[in-house]
Structure formats: structure tokens, C-alpha cells
Amino acid sequence: MNAIIALCHFCEAHGPGPLFCTQTLRETNIHQLDIHFDSERKGCPACNSVGNSMGMVSEDPDSNAHFVSSQVPVISETIELVKKAAFRSISSEVSSCSSTASGSDGGLVFFGDAHRGHVLSHTFQLMDWEARGFSKLFSIVILMKDKMFLLNIQPFLADALGKISKELQGYAKTVYEEDLKAQGSQRAQRITQGYANNPTTTRSLVELTGKESIFAYLHAHFSFVLWAGARYLTESITLGSPSVPPWLGRDTEEGFALVQNDKEGYLMRRMGLGKLEDDSGHIDEHIKAKYSLRMFRQILKSDFLSVCFCVLTGIQIVIRGPIAKGTCLVRNLKKLLPEPMYKLARSHAESYKAANECRIINLSQDAVAPNPSAGIMRIDLVDDRDRDTVAVCVWEGALPSKLPxxxxxxxxxxxxxxxxxxxxxxxxxxxxxxxxxxxxxxxxxxxxxxxxxxxxxxxxxxxxxxxxxxxxxxx
Incomplete structure (x- = not known):
């Protein structure tokens, strides 16, 4: 993903600005990069991260891309763009959800244009005993030129940035509570006077979180977001039976040394390509392969259209029959729903659950099930004499004259x-x-x-x- 991810903050001495940036470089001699850092901020602990003369690099061998983290962007043309994005993300483009240091995250705010770049900003606060109001304002901004790509992967970015900010808040809260125990008697005096013990002193992110390797941690996470973002939404032309992409194969574990070991599983779950949390893991693989969505269309025949309509619109479907076949049917019907709604489907349940708990439920053949109605479809899977599966579907509702x-x-x-x-x-x-x-x-x-x-x-x-x-x- 050709973007820049930057951690920004508000310094009480210098105002808002970027603190730590990660970007993707291809066909670039990293040893020849020259980083320029604002002279007025060089002596400020809060505005310093890894310094002006060093950075962190990870390489993806599959795409030959380097993910470079430094104090400011390493491409000079983007320095001013990141500064402006940092200023807006801290000063004006702030979500109303991010008003507390330890509360809910601030979501994502979109701003920018074609000239200054399009930006998604996630604002949050970290507890700081020595700061005004006992907290400091931070943001994570993602800057790129491709507006539609940025907005299309927004769900993935919101999830990733939210997890990063929550971990930072957890570290800062631990340090804050330790400071509170050591200097708790001064809290009332500070609140009354309205200023910190030493207003001229600012604390670095390392001091706020108590983690010496906090920037290596951020480099790993930012690099993963750039790496995974490029694969979250891809376009491909497939002829015949496609082969597995190389980034899903065995070489995946050999790439990023700094990325966590479960990156493949995490990315596959986000894209819906890997094993998802369901109850079908015990079903034999050849049974799963046999009972595909197309196979169930042949089994359901003319009722297939009504079944799909009920799945998409929330009409409860109660399935009874052999556990393996019922589980496979639930597994295929879930493909018609977004991943956050998978929890509404039960691959196997001992007893019937109401529609407010479950919209697709698979019961054993002898389980008690409600009578079909306009709000409930019954599907009974039975085997005839030739051992072929026959589906008996009963639903008292009717399809609309014009299908969605x-x-x-x-x-x-x-x-x-x-x-x-x-x-x-x-x-x-x-x-x-x-x-x-x-x-x-x-x-x-x-x-x-x-x-x-x-x-x-x-x-x-x-x-x-x-x-x-x-x-x-x-x-």
C-alpha cells in the first residue's frame, strides 16, 4: 500500500506535529536517504522518537518492498504534507468520541484533497501525570493519493488502528497509576492550581508508556498495516482454477521478522479466505467439498431462491437433518452475509433458539422445532432410498415482485x-x-x-x- 502512516502528537512547547512515520519504498537506495528534522524540535524529548540519523527497516521478499520508519518522512516531498495532516488531525479534525484518555477510541475522520493528499485520522489520548489535564493528545494518520482505495479499506484500517491505540493507552495507564501511587498527595493541589509540577518539562513516548522498545513496536504494526492493506483489496483476472497467491503460501512466515506470527491468520480472517470461527471444523474435508453452494442449489431446487432471500433479509431458517449436511448448509449460507453477522448462524445447536439470538440454526433430526410461518423457514434434510439428499422447505412468506x-x-x-x-x-x-x-x-x-x-x-x-x-x- 503506497501510503504514509504517522503517529502525531500535541507538544505543549511546539504544538502539533508528526512524531514517528512509516512508509513503503520500492527501488530506492535506503542508504542514500537524508532525513531532515525541524531544528526547533530537536531538543524536545516529547518531539523526538528515533532521532534524525537513524530509522527502522523491514523487507517483504515477495514484493521487494521496504517499509521504512523514521522521525519524519524520508521522501522530502511528503514532509510538508504529513505536517499539515498532523496539524489538522490534532487541532480540528478530531472525533467527539475521543474526549477521554482511557475511554473509547475516536473512530476515523476523513479529510484532505487531491493536492494535499487524502487522510484518515484516528485520534486518542494517553494518560500523563505531568501533562495539563493529566492527558496528552495523539493521533495516527494515514495519508495517500488514492481516495477510493483508502475509503474501501477503511473497515480494516479502523480495526487495526483501534487496536494499536488501545494498547498504547493500556501502557500509559499502567505508568499513570504508578505515578499516582507515588505522588497522589499532589493531585488535588495540581487540579486547584491548573498547571503541571514542571511546565517546562515534556515527557517522551517512551516515558509515557514505560516501554523502551515502543517505537520498534510501532514500526512492526505500521509496517504490517501497509503490508496487509495492499492485499486487503486486490483485483485479479482468473482463468480456470486459480492457484493460491504466493503471499498465502508457505513463504508468508518468512517475510517480516518484526510482524507477529499470526499475521497470515489475521489477514485471511479479514478477507474471508481462511478458517473462520465456526462449528464445522470437525466435518470431513471431502464432505465440505462435495456439499458446496452449487450442490445445495441442486438439492433445494426451486426453493433455493427463497432460502437466499431469507438469509439476506433476516428471516429465520431452521434446519433439521444429519449434522454433517446441516453444518455444511449453514456454512454455505453464511457466505451470503458479512463477516460481523456470522455470529447469527449456529452450525449445530442442541435446542431451538429464538430469532433474536440466531437467524440460521441447525438442529438434529429429532429436535423440537417451531412450525413454519412468514417469519420462519423450515428446511428438513432427509435421505431417500438411493441415499441422495432431499430437502423439504416450508415457508409461508412470499417473495417480492422485484428481487433485491x-x-x-x-x-x-x-x-x-x-x-x-x-x-x-x-x-x-x-x-x-x-x-x-x-x-x-x-x-x-x-x-x-x-x-x-x-x-x-x-x-x-x-x-x-x-x-x-x-x-x-x-x-
Whole structure:
């Protein structure tokens, strides 16, 4: 990902500015880089991170990319852009959620333009015994030229930056509590007087967190975000049965020395390509391969359309039959939902759960299940004399006269003979992510007028509202 990630802070002596930056370099002689640091900040402990004469480097052997961290950006043309982004992220582009040092994170704020770069900013506070108000303001900004790419991977970035800030807050809180025990008697006096013990002294991030290797920690995390961000959303042309990308193969563990060992699993979970948390791990692999989404279409026959509609719109589906086949059906139906909604599906349950707890549930053949209605679809999987699976579906509801756009696209993809099962799964995941992001965008709107405008821009029609309403309440 061709972006710059910078940790910014507000210095009581020098104001807002970048503290630590990481960026991707390709075909660049790292030994010839010349870093320029503001002279007025050189003597300030709070404004110093790794110094003007050193940096940290990680290499990705697959793409031949270097991830370089330093006090300021190593490309001179970007120094001023990062300074302006840091100033705005600390001074004006601050989320109202980030008002407490130990509370919830501030989410992401988007600002910028084509000339100064597009920026996603995550603002947070760290506890500091010696600071005014006992806290210091920090932000993590991601600056890049590609606006659409930046916004499309926003869910991944929000999750990653939120985890980084929470860990920093945890470190700072530990140091703060130790200071409080040592100097607790001075707290009331400081609050009354309204200034720190020594206003001319500023503490470095190492002192705030109590971690000598805090910048190595940040380098590892920032480098991983750049590395994984480039693979979170990719475009590829697949002919026939695609091979596994090299970055998902055995060489993955050999790349980044500074990235945590579970990076492959984390990235695969974010993209929906790896093993997800479900109850189907005990099902034999050849059974999983046999009972694919297309196989269940053949089993469900004309009821397949109604089943997909119920999954997308939140009508409860109760499945009874052999555990293995029921589990495989749940596993395939989950592919039609965003990952945050997977928790609404139960691959195996001992007893029936109400719709407010579970929207897709698999029961054993002898379990008690409610009668079908407009709000409940019953699917009974049985084996006939030839040991072929037969599905009996009963639902008292009716399909709308015009199907939702997403459902139409899903049916078209399942019918595409040129798609292998693997390609179909990836195509479905891309479509589900697209519509999930549409719902996320609608959640950001503050008025009904804005919602109507964004729906028109994103091509959301009246028949799509039933999906938007259901997903809106669970994302």
C-alpha cells in the first residue's frame, strides 16, 4: 500500500506535529536517504522518537518492498504534507468520541484533497501525570493519493488502528497509576492550581508508556498495516482454477521478522479466505467439498431462491437433518452475509433458539422445532432410498415482485458456468463486502436528506431496502 502512516502528537512547547512515520519504498537506495528534522524540535524529548540519523527497516521478499520508519518522512516531498495532516488531525479534525484518555477510541475522520493528499485520522489520548489535564493528545494518520482505495479499506484500517491505540493507552495507564501511587498527595493541589509540577518539562513516548522498545513496536504494526492493506483489496483476472497467491503460501512466515506470527491468520480472517470461527471444523474435508453452494442449489431446487432471500433479509431458517449436511448448509449460507453477522448462524445447536439470538440454526433430526410461518423457514434434510439428499422447505412468506439487486447478482454468479467453486466464493465475498460498505456509509449520515442522497449515489433502490434495514441493525 503506497501510503504514509504517522503517529502525531500535541507538544505543549511546539504544538502539533508528526512524531514517528512509516512508509513503503520500492527501488530506492535506503542508504542514500537524508532525513531532515525541524531544528526547533530537536531538543524536545516529547518531539523526538528515533532521532534524525537513524530509522527502522523491514523487507517483504515477495514484493521487494521496504517499509521504512523514521522521525519524519524520508521522501522530502511528503514532509510538508504529513505536517499539515498532523496539524489538522490534532487541532480540528478530531472525533467527539475521543474526549477521554482511557475511554473509547475516536473512530476515523476523513479529510484532505487531491493536492494535499487524502487522510484518515484516528485520534486518542494517553494518560500523563505531568501533562495539563493529566492527558496528552495523539493521533495516527494515514495519508495517500488514492481516495477510493483508502475509503474501501477503511473497515480494516479502523480495526487495526483501534487496536494499536488501545494498547498504547493500556501502557500509559499502567505508568499513570504508578505515578499516582507515588505522588497522589499532589493531585488535588495540581487540579486547584491548573498547571503541571514542571511546565517546562515534556515527557517522551517512551516515558509515557514505560516501554523502551515502543517505537520498534510501532514500526512492526505500521509496517504490517501497509503490508496487509495492499492485499486487503486486490483485483485479479482468473482463468480456470486459480492457484493460491504466493503471499498465502508457505513463504508468508518468512517475510517480516518484526510482524507477529499470526499475521497470515489475521489477514485471511479479514478477507474471508481462511478458517473462520465456526462449528464445522470437525466435518470431513471431502464432505465440505462435495456439499458446496452449487450442490445445495441442486438439492433445494426451486426453493433455493427463497432460502437466499431469507438469509439476506433476516428471516429465520431452521434446519433439521444429519449434522454433517446441516453444518455444511449453514456454512454455505453464511457466505451470503458479512463477516460481523456470522455470529447469527449456529452450525449445530442442541435446542431451538429464538430469532433474536440466531437467524440460521441447525438442529438434529429429532429436535423440537417451531412450525413454519412468514417469519420462519423450515428446511428438513432427509435421505431417500438411493441415499441422495432431499430437502423439504416450508415457508409461508412470499417473495417480492422485484428481487433485491444483491440477490439477483448472487443468482447470476451461481449460474455462471465459468466460475469454479473457489472463484465463486471470492466473487460472492467481494459483492457482500461492497454492500456491507454501503450500509456502513449510510450509518455515517446524520440526516434523512443525506441518506437519500447517498442511496442515490450508490445505486440503492427500493427493493434493496429490506436488506439495508436488516444489515443496518447488525453491522
Amino acid at each position: 439487486t444483491l440477490l439477483q447478482k448472487i443468482l447470476k454468479a451461481v449460474d455462471e458456468d465459468l466460475f469454479t467453486d473457489l472463484v465463486l466464493d471470492k466473487h460472492l465475498r467481494a459483492m457482500i463486502e461492497e454492500w456491507k460498505n454501503k450500509v456502513v456509509c449510510i450509518r455515517k449520515m446524520s440526516s434523512n436528506q443525506d441518506v437519500a442522497k447517498i442511496k442515490k449515489i450508490m445505486g440503492i433502490q427500493q427493493q434493496d431496502q429490506v436488506i439495508i434495514t436488516y444489515w443496518y441493525s447488525h453491522l
